Amino acid sequence: MGDTDLFSPLTLRDLEIPNRIAVSPMCQYSCDTDGLPTEWHRVHLGSRAVGGAGIVMTEATAVEPRGRITRHDLGIWDDEQASALEPTTEFIRDQGSVPAIQLAHAGHKASKRKPWEGNDPITPKEGGWEVLSPSPEAYPPFGEERPEMRKATGEDIQDVVDAYREAAERSLSAGFEIAEVHAAHGYLLHEFLSPVTNQREDDYGGSFENRTRFVREVTAAVREVWPDDKPVFVRISGTDWLDDGPESWDVEQSARLAADLAELGADLIDVSSGGLHPDQDATGGPNFQVPLAERVDEGGDIAVGAVGGITEPKQADAIVRNGRADLVLVGREFLRDPYFGLRAADELAGEEAPAKWPIQYRRGVR
């Protein structure tokens, strides 16, 4: 078929993903305050499935209420939320795409306002909630302006592991075929990984093994309930971008973690970066995180996804063709153009394009 690798299927376990383009998880802040999906989610995610993406992934979906960034995040901590997601997964599958869910806990970045309402923390006085962190002492002093921060106890950690396991079970019942553990962007699991934010002296802090324990436990818990024939992804920040600062999380540790997660049954590492610290020295621009994915790929026997600044079909195709990543995740370009997948198929494969415009739309495109 045509001269493209972007439209070759990707098989992970027994799941065949029709092409290498995934909709990157993107918060929509469009729930009421109950974590239930609204029509917005169904139309938003459904449109991208119509638009030719091989995988359509939900936004960060909270495994427990205190793990929400805002009150308006999607949640999967109860069965009603799982049932309400079913029509969306069914629609995505009907379009020939694969429904995926990102399972998340925001850690200390929880209890905030929506971006278009200022993005700032909701204080206890304003009805904000207590947020979890590995080491509150690692953060600059905060007073009235911040939510209350709680140092995660051993029991809290176990509760979150259990919440991930139960959220994965619910996700399966909702019809998702891929579960992604969100361990990036300065949220709870990443906070434990990075020595910048993890200053614990117990089994969850200090050495590489201790700092990675929480994400390994969460991945193992998800894998325990996720069927053997379906893949589990983990999104990490490949680096904190603090190479000139204090000891931090970097790409060498990411490659090592990828190998450990592969042993636990993870199938793909989705390599993003940063989000942990305001002093991060990140560049941005086209393909800026792809070298991180390449380095993680060298770490172990596991597929990798590249994300960040991927906006053009030929660019995405070249990443796969040159073996730089197995999957390309596209975020903002899918906000600008829900049909990015179909446009890429037309541009790269022409008449032979395997991703087809829906029959209802053909008079518009042929």
Ligand SMILES: Cc1cc2nc3c(=O)[nH]c(=O)nc-3n(C[C@H](O)[C@H](O)[C@H](O)COP(=O)(O)O)c2cc1C
């Ligand atoms: C509106 C918006 C919401 C986002 N929400 C999430 C999220 O829920 N989970 C996540 O891992 N990344 C999130 N991201 C990051 C994207 O998934 C992606 O990694 C980032 O935008 C870089 O890719 P891009 O250059 O293709 O947009 C979000 C990005 C945007 C623009």
